Amino acid sequence: MAQVAGKTSAGAPGPQAAGGGVPGAESGTELLARLEGRSSLKEIEPTLFAAEDSPDHGGIVELHGPEGAGKTELLYRVTVRCLLPPSAGGLGAEALFLDTDGHFDLLRLVAVLERALPAGAEALVRGCLGRLWVLPCASSAQLLLTLHALPALLCRRPALGLLALDGLSAFYWQDRAQGGESARRQEAPLGRCVQLLQRLAAAHRLQLFVTTQSLLQGDPDRAPSLGQAWRRAVTHRLLLSRQDDAAGGPRFSVLVRHLRSNSSRRLSFTVGDGGLEFCAQGS
Structure with missing residues (x-):
């Protein structure tokens, strides 16, 4: 089953160094194996990142949109593709x-896994879930402590190539209330988390997929309330939208923006029992 990592008293995961050595230390061979084992954006989701200008490693992809636009469903799709064996x-x-x-809905993730595997492949489903780590975070402080502890885990898990963060904007109002009248104090917790996310992506060649939600009316395309640090960190922004059609049901689309090259493309998708599926272009 999916692994829920152990917590320290502060709420962050507490991986121990192998053999009782220095936490986070690794040999040169282990470092090389870890960095070479990371997956590129094109490998994780070819439909979205087939363009030649997609970065090989260390990208930070923002999935942004209103509630119900399919952000978490797309995150499940990316996670499942990472977990599935090459034979599938x-x-x-x-x-x-x-x-x-x-x-986080484990049953929903399992449904997406089962859709991609042959019928009766319970052993394969369990194998996929054994490669999944789930960490709940209930505040910006807990998220910050978790991110501080991740390098030690990443050094011990060279096959860990995807970090999916569902809800970076979840603590916006909480941080704003705790920050008082100072905009700097309001943005400080998230700013520190963003700095750590950038370091993780760069140092460990991770692919980061992060969902954010529209917090203010009249701002469907971006989240300026998350601060300048976040806008500078993102390499790709995926803008998800939903239109409800009384006759044909909801229609979903995603606008993929590569912020370094200023290129973009739009795709349509559906969400069903087996997860998110992209529509053929032109349909």
Whole structure:
């Protein structure tokens, strides 16, 4: 089953160094194996990142949109592709899922896994879940402590190539209330988390997929309330939207923006019992 990592008293995961050595230490051979084992954006989701300008490693992808636009469903799709064995069209890698609002749905993830595997493949489903780490975070402080502790875990898990964070904006109002009238204090917790996310992506060649939600009316395309640090950190922004059609049901689309090259493309998708599926272009 999916692993829920152990917590220290402060709420962060507490991985121990192998053999009782220095936490986070690794040999040169282990470092090389860890960095070479990371997956690129094109490998994780070819439909979205087939363009030549997609970075090989260390990208930070923001999935932004209103509630119900399919952000978490897309996050499940990316996570499942990472977990699936190569024989089933996946990468056979490990994934770390950070759940900030307590809405992680293991049964939904299993349904997406089962859709991608042959009928009766319970052993394969269990094998995939054994490569998944789930960490709940209930505040910005807990998220910050968790991110501080991750390098030691990443050094010990060279196959861990995806970090999925569902709900970076979950603590916006909480941080704003605790920060008082000072905008600097309001943005400080998130700013520190963003700095650590950037370091993790760069130092460990991780792919980061992070969902954010529209917090203010009239701002469907971006989240300026998350601060300048976040806007500078993101390499790709995926803008998800939903239109409800009384006759044909909800229609979903995603606008993929590569912020370094200023290129973009739009795709349509559906969400069903087996997860998110992209529509053929032109349909």
